[in-house]
Amino acid sequence: MIDIGRFLAKTCNGVSRRSFLKVGAALPFLPAAAAEAVESAPRARSVLFVFLWGAPSHLDTCDPKPNAPSEYRGPFGVIPTRTPGVHFTELLPRVAQRSHRFTLVRSHVTSAPGHPDGGTVALTGFEEAPGPVQPNFGSIIARHNGHQSGALPPFFSIASGMLADAGRRIEGYGGGTLGGRLDPFMVGASENGVVSVPALHLLDDLNPGRIGDRQLLRTQLDRVPKLLDSSRVDGWQRTYRKAYELLSQPASRDACELTRESPPTRARYGRTVFGQSALLARRLVEAGVPYVQLNYSRHPEAMNPGFEFGWDTHIYNFELLQDQHCPVFDRAFSALLDDLHDRGLDEHTLVVCMGEFGRTPKINHRAARDHWPQCYFSIWSGAGIEGGRVIGQSDKLGEHPVTDPLSPLMVGTTIAELCGVNTEARAAMRVLDDGRVIEGLA
């Protein structure tokens, strides 16, 4: 590791702040615009993008319509949030009590009504076709601010594997036009807090805690060519090397060790996959990672054999929300907001939470809700975002915004702006073309 610069400064309140510029000679995560980052002081040093893959119903969560006809409103009661005049459904009591920590946006629209493409639009701002596929917001931030994460990759995606709808992955998962070098580094967490690296799944018994066991590693590596055909071995070895470089270093390995957290802290997030993943996300942000994409599930579908249960509730919408998704999300997300605040991380950590679209305001014939790209919500917190506020408004049935519609491209542009990736930097990277920031957020 070569230290090529150090910067000491005072913040407005007199607290010392350090910025390091380092180039890891052997690492693939090179800072492309390091000098630029020193010159400006962006509001967000890190972004935690909580992706509710599958698309939660806005009417049943953060934009209820209790006065709508029964074929729209659903079976849930509404509760006040801490923000006067703003209500959620009864499924999110803890998040409702933290509304002073976030701005709620209720006027999103998107162009893609299906999952893989909708996922790509949500994560890149652009549709997959005609291509080329544009970079994930995280890849843009990683390219610009990658220097701040030291030995850690600048872009993590937390899931048990590549996000996919049935057999098809989200093409916007990674670097896109910026190249595969800026793909996210994937890690997963179990409900017991065991962190795994999908890239190492071919190696039995190898996890972040045992990566230093060279004898075990050698034994396992010898097995790989027997498990893969020759065309896949090279690709796997590249991915593996990246994982090994990360996990063989104690400091970066520590960022993935949830057992270093106290039992009360781990309990606070809930002993669920999403809860412990949220805790892992906080640790990565704390370690300086510029962009973490925290995925609720690997798959969007719910009630589909073999697939993780996402928010795509074409059947059992109300039951899945109240039995499973909302209690898990409510606990973990509220703990995340509290924890970031308690540690002072919220000052420079931007949290954005959203799905790829909304769900049909009118209840479908199976008493559930289908895809609805014409109106959905997001939650923004930290990095100077004003709390206790709502931006945008949907109509009385939750079908369309009655204020300016806000697109995924605007989401990405706002994130970039808050991270110091300004118009010139975006133009230099040829990303987020024609994007506008969301007024009131950046």
Place this chain on the structure above:
Amino acid sequence: MNPRVLGLALAVTGGSIGAAAGEPVRLTFDGRQKFSPVVCNDGDNLVYVDFERPNLYRLKRMPLAGGDPVDLHPEATTFEFEPAWARQAPVYAYAHARGTLSISVIIRRDGQQLAEILPGGGFDGLRSPAVSADGARVLYCHAERGRQQIFSVAPDGSGPVSLTDSAGNNNWPDFDCEGRQIVFASSRTDDYEIYVMDAEGKNVRRLTDSPLQDIRPRFSPDGLQIAFTSHRDGNPELYVMQSDGGDVRRVTSREERDDYAAWHPSGRQLVAVCERDGEHDLYLLDLD
């Protein structure tokens, strides 16, 4: 209640399980998410849904007095959930994933499949089965035209009869001990409230009227009380009321979730899924 079941319960447990009165007894210890416990007709075992992996619900069976859970259906290749058991017969039913967004209800007697009630084409699912005490009728819920209704069939799946025809969702039906009354929750007027009707779907009466949802009602073994989950105090807690809706008593009072009540055969305890320090386990809760 079946005297044989009560006798077993008394013999094994002295009438109920627990150390000190009011002290919950933890029955499982893995902390994973769990749902829908139900006591089997033998009175000695319970079955529940274990969220074993992020892509798998699995039915587990374990002794009511505590012990190691085992797979109810080791041969199952897809997920199974929402078990329901007859109180006095070896008949049970559960929801079963047949394929992509396609959920059926399977009915078994002594482990052998009697019927599979199939969903419609496309995305469709049946849910929330219930079995009468003698195993002679099985209830399930199914949504059509945006409204979810309760249906009744014979255990071989024949003779389906719609018992409700209302707006909103009708869900979580349960028979009383004699099979004459059905308690259920419905969102027909607003949020979920609890109702009773007779086994033919007549004489519907509303039992609760709270600002937030009242769900998952379960008749006590003697049919005189109903346990249910309510959000009325801000988060899911367990309550018990008389079968006419009177004398509502709060059983749990914590910031974490308490849900999915099932009656112990003694009628003096509930088995429930309780969240404690972020973990979800089965507990026995004393009602005395």
